[in-house]
Structure formats: structure tokens, C-alpha cells
Amino acid sequence: MSCDIGLYGLAVMGQNFALNMASHGFKVCVGNRSPAKVDLTVQRAKDEGDLPIVGTKSPEEFVAQLSKPRKIVILVMAGKPVDETIAMLSQYLEEGDVIIDGGNEWYQNTLRRAKELEAKKIHFIGMGISGGEEGARNGPSLMPGGPKEAYDMIEPIITKCAAQVNDGPCTGYVGPVGAGNYVKMVHNGIEYGDMQLIGEVYDIMKHVLKLSNEEMANIFSEWNSTELQSYLIEITATILGKKDEFVEGGYVVDYILDKTGMKGTGRWTIQEAAERSVAAPLLAASLDSRYISARKDERIKASEILKGPEVTSAEIPVHKMQMLDDLKAALYAAKVCSYAQGLGIIKSCSEDMDWNVNLSDCARMWKGGCIIRAGLLQKIQDALARDKNLPNLILDPVVAGELNDRTAAWRRVVVVAVGYGISTPALSGALNYFDSYRRKSLPANLTQAQRDFFGGHTYERTDREGVFHTTWTDAHKSIGDINERKAGEV
Numbered sequence: 001m002s003c004d005i006g007l008y009g010l011a012v013m014g015q016n017f018a019l020n021m022a023s024h025g026f027k028v029c030v031g032n033r034s035p036a037k038v039d040l041t042v043q044r045a046k047d048e049g050d051l052p053i054v055g056t057k058s059p060e061e062f063v064a065q066l067s068k069p070r071k072i073v074i075l076v077m078a079g080k081p082v083d084e085t086i087a088m089l090s091q092y093l094e095e096g097d098v099i100i101d102g103g104n105e106w107y108q109n110t111l112r113r114a115k116e117l118e119a120k121k122i123h124f125i126g127m128g129i130s131g132g133e134e135g136a137r138n139g140p141s142l143m144p145g146g147p148k149e150a151y152d153m154i155e156p157i158i159t160k161c162a163a164q165v166n167d168g169p170c171t172g173y174v175g176p177v178g179a180g181n182y183v184k185m186v187h188n189g190i191e192y193g194d195m196q197l198i199g200e201v202y203d204i205m206k207h208v209l210k211l212s213n214e215e216m217a218n219i220f221s222e223w224n225s226t227e228l229q230s231y232l233i234e235i236t237a238t239i240l241g242k243k244d245e246f247v248e249g250g251y252v253v254d255y256i257l258d259k260t261g262m263k264g265t266g267r268w269t270i271q272e273a274a275e276r277s278v279a280a281p282l283l284a285a286s287l288d289s290r291y292i293s294a295r296k297d298e299r300i301k302a303s304e305i306l307k308g309p310e311v312t313s314a315e316i317p318v319h320k321m322q323m324l325d326d327l328k329a330a331l332y333a334a335k336v337c338s339y340a341q342g343l344g345i346i347k348s349c350s351e352d353m354d355w356n357v358n359l360s361d362c363a364r365m366w367k368g369g370c371i372i373r374a375g376l377l378q379k380i381q382d383a384l385a386r387d388k389n390l391p392n393l394i395l396d397p398v399v400a401g402e403l404n405d406r407t408a409a410w411r412r413v414v415v416v417a418v419g420y421g422i423s424t425p426a427l428s429g430a431l432n433y434f435d436s437y438r439r440k441s442l443p444a445n446l447t448q449a450q451r452d453f454f455g456g457h458t459y460e461r462t463d464r465e466g467v468f469h470t471t472w473t474d475a476h477k478s479i480g481d482i483n484e485r486k487a488g489e490v
Helices: 012-023 035-047 059-064 080-090 107-118 132-138 148-161 179-207 213-223 231-240 265-275 281-294 296-305 320-353 359-365 376-386 397-420 425-438 444-455 482-486
Strands: 005-008 028-031 053-055 071-074 098-101 123-130 141-145
Touching (some): 005 059, 012 028, 012 035, 012 132, 012 148, 028 059, 035 053, 059 080, 071 080, 071 148, 080 098, 098 107, 098 148, 123 132, 123 148, 141 179, 141 359, 179 265, 179 281, 179 320, 179 397, 179 425, 265 281, 265 320, 281 320, 281 425, 320 425, 359 376, 397 425
Parallel strands (some): 005 071, 028 053, 071 098, 098 123
Antiparallel strands (some): 123 141
16 A cells, blocks of 8 residues: 555556656556556566556555555546446545546546546546657656546646646646546647648648658758747658668658548547537648548549649749748648637637636647647747637737738648649648638628528628518518527527
């Protein structure tokens, strides 16, 4: 009964996070359905400096090793395995103990589990962990949501184990149960968007500018020392420059099948955007792009039937250095919109659920350890701290100024891509988002008139108060009480 915390579930993420906690002086008890994983983790702890990790062979022994109130992190596959693990461990737990689910879980499942455990007076925290295997070992971004009393119990541990940046650890109290999983889910949605944007820039570099892998690797490496500095830009440079072990003179990336996998968090993000009526076209485009990529056989067939433009550099001239400058500007501007859309989803849900999530703190937690960590996040953190009621990130004067300075370059990139038949759903989706949001008037008046024409859905006017309906033709009849027609609007 001497271990500070337990970790159950010893796939690589679980092993690495256990070793992380032990590296910071906490005595960690580990357990797993497969005893071999326990033995491996204990051996790793010994090999990496005799770290204080205790292995156990049964759930009962695992729980018995923990000091009270017990604190247990579970890192198992989302869904049914989480329920099974909670059921298995909770039979040995007592009032006041804490279970922390560190997986990528749908937040509604977290709410359900918290309610079930509340009946046993056991605390439950859903904690998003970002940073992959490396982050789990050396310092991830940790996004916990649960009872404040339970958070206070784990706070001394997670603040030491999280990534550390200029203003402290990349963790903090996100909000009540569900908030941590939700913020991590949207983090992953932003990650989808960022990766898609980089992919589109790479596509233009390769097929319009005809750059070599080495040239592209060097450019991304240079960009990583500018306002585009980020983990994803950094690894892109490394990936593009990696030589292939099977093909002499080849590069690994050129032999990777163009089908992007996914685990579901991006889909959840877009479902939530729709549920909250938040426009997130860039994030949605990144998800759609993964769906299209998965249909490789269909795309091969389509390439033989559907024709793109056959243009030459003489017809659409592109100057290399100008285009590279434009790509850099466009990528930065679109990345800002990616964060704006994701933070907008969090903001809307936080208001609906009364979570009171601090968006500036979200940006702070993402500055280190996680996949979307980037220099840009300091500006986002500052913008959201300046005005906690900011309706949209891109309305901050500093952020807006940076976008306005880059729109001409952004438009040139999209125009060139369209001319050459290069699909840029994320870059163009972000630009369309920007253009729609900045316009005082949109053609939605015509759309609403059409709704009133065929469905009697009514409309509001620009010149007077009230709700109106027009008898558009002689075939239209009275629709009765106009106000009743607005029932059911979302």
C-alpha cells in the first residue's frame, strides 16, 4: 500500500506514461491483462535507471499496492474495454478513490461512466493525453476534466509529468467531467486540419513547382524557424528527407500508399460541429479528404475517365520564389482558421454544458508535448486572454491583422491550384470560411426566400422588426400563425 499512483493498460502509451511518472519520483504500480506486458514494463524501468515501478499480476493485487485515496490511470482501447476495466477494478475500490481514463474516448461515454461511479462515490476523470509515444514518456499535453476535488488529488503528479513550456506545465484543470475528453477530441480535429493543409502545400510544391524531396525537406526545415514553427512542420521536413531502405536513391514517402487511416476523433469533431451549429469547413474538408483517400481503387478508375486541366507554365506562369512565399503565407493563415474553428466548437459546447472552459488555457496546454504544438499558439493564448468573450479568434485585432496581410497570397495559391487541377479542400475551405465570415451580407436572403416559398418557413426583414411570410404566387395559401412556423428551427 505504498504506491503513489497506478497505471492499468500497458501498451506502449501506457508503458511510457508509467515510466514518465516514475522518472519524476512517483512510485507507480502497473497492471495489465497480459502478465508479459507487466514484466516488460518492470524490466524497462530497471533498464532506464531503476525507476520505482511495481508490477502486479491481478487486479486485486494491483489495487492493494496503492496508497489511499487510490489514484488509477487506465490506458486501454476506447469503448467496451474501458467499461470492462472499470468494472474489474472498481470492485476493489472505496469511496473517495479516483479513476482517470487517459484514452481517446467519446465524451458522452465519460459522462455516463462518471454517473455510474458516482453511485459508488468513486471519482472519475476523463483526461486527454496528446504527444504520442514520445510525449507519453518525456512529457505530454494533459487535458483532465472531472470533479475539482479529484483533480486536486492528481494535480501534483500531472503537473510534473506534463510537458513544460515558458509559462509552466502543459496541463491544468479543463473543467467538469467530459470537458477534458472534449478538448482532446477537438485537438485531434485541429490536428487533422493541420496535416491536411501541410499535405496540400506539399502537393503544390511537388506537382506545380516540381520540387525534389530534398528541396521540399529543406524548405519545411527553414519554415520551422519562422512563424510556421511547429511539431508537424518539423516532422514533415524529416519525413521528406528520409531515404528508402529498399529502393536505392528513393525516398520512403514516395513509396507510401496514399490512403490515410484514422481512429474516429476527427469524425466526432465534425459531428459535434454540426450538433453545435458551428461552421468548421476546414476541419470537415480534412476528414472528407481521408474518406476520399481510402477509396484508392475508385480513384485509379476515375483517373482513367475524369479529366483535369492540361495546362503549361506558359499558360499559368508560376514564379518559384513568389509561390513559395505565397504558400508560406497561405499555410499560416489557414492554420489560424483551423484553430479558430476548433476553438469555436469547444466554446459552443462549453456554453451549452456550462463547463466554463478557458480557451486561453487550452492554447497554453497545447504549446508543448502535443501533436499540434506550434509557436502560433502563444499568439492564440494571448489573444484569448485579452478578451475572454471574443466570439471568434480571427476577430482579435492582432490575429485579424496577420490574416489581412496574407489574403492576397492565400488567394493566389488557391487560384493556381485550381488552374492546375490540384485539390486544396482545406486551404480553399479556410479561405471560404474567412470570406464568408468577413462579409456583412451573404446570399442567405435568397436561400431563406426559397424556404419560405416551398415550405412557408417565414423570414425576417432588414428594414423592420417581426416575422414575415409572402404569398409568392396565386397557388400559395395562408399559412396561419406565422410564429408557429418557426418552431423546430435549430
